[in-house]
Amino acid sequence: MNDDMRPIAVIGAGFSGTMTARHLLDRVGGRRILLCERGPTFARGAAYSTDDPVHLLNVRAENMSAFSAEPNHFAAWLEGLGDIPPRHVHRTPVGTFVSRVLYGRYLTSLVQEPLSTRDGAARFRIVPDEVVRLEKRPAGGYILHLACGRTHEIAGAVLALGNLAERADETPSRLVRDPWSARFTEGLEPGRPVVIVGTGLTMVDIALSLSASGFPGPVLAISRRGLVPGAHVPAGPWKLAQFDPLAEAPLSRMLHAMRRDVRAAAEAGAPWQSVIDAMRPVTSAAWQRLSVSEQARFLRHLRPWWDVHRHRMAPPVDSRFRQLVAEGYLTAAAGRIAAMDVLEDGVAIDWQPRGTGRTERLAAQRVILATGSPPAASCGDPLLTSLEEAGLIRSDPHGLGIEADGAFQAIGRNGAPSEALWAVGPIVRGSLWECSAVPDIRRDAERVADSIGARLASPS
Numbered sequence: 001m002n003d004d005m006r007p008i009a010v011i012g013a014g015f016s017g018t019m020t021a022r023h024l025l026d027r028v029g030g031r032r033i034l035l036c037e038r039g040p041t042f043a044r045g046a047a048y049s050t051d052d053p054v055h056l057l058n059v060r061a062e063n064m065s066a067f068s069a070e071p072n073h074f075a076a077w078l079e080g081l082g083d084i085p086p087r088h089v090h091r092t093p094v095g096t097f098v099s100r101v102l103y104g105r106y107l108t109s110l111v112q113e114p115l116s117t118r119d120g121a122a123r124f125r126i127v128p129d130e131v132v133r134l135e136k137r138p139a140g141g142y143i144l145h146l147a148c149g150r151t152h153e154i155a156g157a158v159l160a161l162g163n164l165a166e167r168a169d170e171t172p173s174r175l176v177r178d179p180w181s182a183r184f185t186e187g188l189e190p191g192r193p194v195v196i197v198g199t200g201l202t203m204v205d206i207a208l209s210l211s212a213s214g215f216p217g218p219v220l221a222i223s224r225r226g227l228v229p230g231a232h233v234p235a236g237p238w239k240l241a242q243f244d245p246l247a248e249a250p251l252s253r254m255l256h257a258m259r260r261d262v263r264a265a266a267e268a269g270a271p272w273q274s275v276i277d278a279m280r281p282v283t284s285a286a287w288q289r290l291s292v293s294e295q296a297r298f299l300r301h302l303r304p305w306w307d308v309h310r311h312r313m314a315p316p317v318d319s320r321f322r323q324l325v326a327e328g329y330l331t332a333a334a335g336r337i338a339a340m341d342v343l344e345d346g347v348a349i350d351w352q353p354r355g356t357g358r359t360e361r362l363a364a365q366r367v368i369l370a371t372g373s374p375p376a377a378s379c380g381d382p383l384l385t386s387l388e389e390a391g392l393i394r395s396d397p398h399g400l401g402i403e404a405d406g407a408f409q410a411i412g413r414n415g416a417p418s419e420a421l422w423a424v425g426p427i428v429r430g431s432l433w434e435c436s437a438v439p440d441i442r443r444d445a446e447r448v449a450d451s452i453g454a455r456l457a458s459p460s
C-alpha cells in the first residue's frame with residue numbers, strides 16, 4: 001500500500017472514538033478511517049449501552065449535542081423522533097433529562113450517518129474486534145493486530161479506550177467487579193442484603209436498577225466518607241468573582257477563594273451549582289497548572305467532595321434515590337471495608353463505620369464494586385500492556401490512565417510524545433482531568449482530529 005494513504009485507526013468506539021473518527025473523515029484527505037470496537041455495539045460505550053430506562057443522562061439534553069458547533073443537534077434529533085414513551089424523556093424546571101437508552105440510539109445514528117454517503121461508505125471502516133497490539137514499523141506508522149489474528153498497516157492510531165473496567169463478569173457472581181454489567185440484578189434472594197462499594201453516580205444507577213428489577217432490599221452502600229452526589233437545581237450563570245482557577249496559587253488558597261465565591265453567590269441568590277458550572281470551562285487548564293504533588297493532594301483530600309458537587313443527579317433520579325433512602329431500602333454509609341471473604345453463597349464483610357472504632361461483620365449475598373475505573377497498570381488490558389512494554393505509553397503520575405500532552409499525543413516511557421499515537425477521553429484524565437463527559441469530549445474529539453490533520457499535512 002502507498003505509505004502516504006495508510007489509514008488512521010481509532011481504537012474504541014464509545015463516544016470519544018466515534019466522534020474522533022467522524023471529525024477525522026474531514027481532515028485526513030482521502031485516507032480511510034478504521035473504527036475498531038471490541039464490544040457488541042458501536043458508539044454507545046459503557047455509558048450508553050444500558051437497556052434500563054431508569055438510567056438517565058446526568059447532563060441536561062440541552063447540553064448533550066455531539067457537535068460543539070451545533071448545540072441543538074441532539075434536541076433536533078429528539079424532536080424528529082415524534083412520540084417517545086414518557087419514561088424516556090423527563091421535562092423538569094431544570095431542563096430535559098432523557099434516558100441513556102435513547103441517547104445510545106442517537107449515538108448509533110452518528111455511526112450510521114457517514115456510512116450512508118458514497119465517500120463515507122468508501123472511507124469509514126467499522127472493525128468489530130479487539131485491538132490487542134500496535135507494532136511500530138521502523139519506516140513509520142504501525143501494524144495493528146486484532147484479536148482474530150488479522151492485521152492492518154496504519155499511519156497512526158488514536159487510543160479512545162474510555163473508562164477502563166475490569167473484564168465483564170461471565171456469570172452473575174457473588175462479587176461483581178464490572179458495575180456496568182446489567183447481570184447484577186439476576187438470581188438475588190429477598191431479604192439478604194446487597195452491598196455496593198462506592199456511593200457515587202454508579203451506585204445510584206445500581207440502586208435504581210435493583211429496585212426496578214423487583215429486588216426488595218436491603219441495599220447498603222459504603223464509601224470512605226459516605227458522600228452522595230448532589231442534584232441539578234435551577235442555576236443561572238455565575239461569573240467567578242473571588243476565585244481565579246488559573247491563578248498561580250496553592251490548592252488550599254484556591255479552595256478558600258472558591259468558598260468565598262460560593263458565599264457571594266448564595267448572597268446573590270445563586271446556588272453552589274452555579275459556581276461549579278462557572279469553573280467548568282477552565283477546570284482542565286487549572287488542573288494542568290497544578291504541580292504533580294498538588295494534584296495528588298487534590299486527589300487524596302478533595303476529590304470525593306469535588307465529585308459529588310461536579311457530577312450531579314438528574315432531578316427524577318434524585319427524587320427516586322431520596323425515596324429509596326426514606327423507605328429504608330437503601331442506606332449510604334461512611335466507613336472502611338477491612339476484609340472481604342467471597343464464599344459459596346455470599347460475601348462476608350468486615351467493615352468499620354466511620355468514627356466508631358468498631359468492626360462489624362456483614363453477610364451480603366452479593367457485593368458490587370462501584371469505585372471507578374481501576375488503575376491503567378492493573379486492569380490487565382492487553383493493548384495497554386503491550387504499548388507500555390514497547391515504551392510507547394506510560395501511566396500518568398496518579399495512575400488514573402495514560403499520559404498525553406496538550407495536543408493529545410501519547411507520552412512514551414522516555415517522556416517524549418510517541419510518533420503518530422494519540423489518546424482522547426477519560427483515558428487521559430490524569431493529564432487533562434476535565435475530559436470525561438460529552439460536553440468536554442465533543443470539543444476534545446475535534447481538537448485531536450485537528451492535531452492529526454495538521455500532523456498529516458506536514459509529516460516532517
Ligand SMILES: Cc1cc2nc3c(=O)[nH]c(=O)nc-3n(C[C@H](O)[C@H](O)[C@H](O)COP(=O)(O)OP(=O)(O)OC[C@H]3O[C@@H](n4cnc5c(N)ncnc54)[C@H](O)[C@@H]3O)c2cc1C
Nearest residue numbers: 012014015016038045046047057058131162163425437438
Ligand atoms: C455509567 C456512566 C454514565 C455516564 N453518564 C454520562 C452522562 O449522562 N453525560 C455525560 O456527559 N457523560 C456521562 N458519562 C461519562 C462518559 O465517560 C462519557 O460520556 C463517554 O461515554 C465516554 O466515552 P469513551 O468513548 O471515552 O469511553 P467508553 O464509553 O468507555 O468507550 C470506550 C470503548 O472502547 C472499547 N475498547 C476498549 N479497548 C479496546 C480495544 N483494545 N479494542 C477495541 N475496542 C476497545 C470499549 O469496548 C468501549 O466501547 C457517563 C459514564 C458512565 C460510565
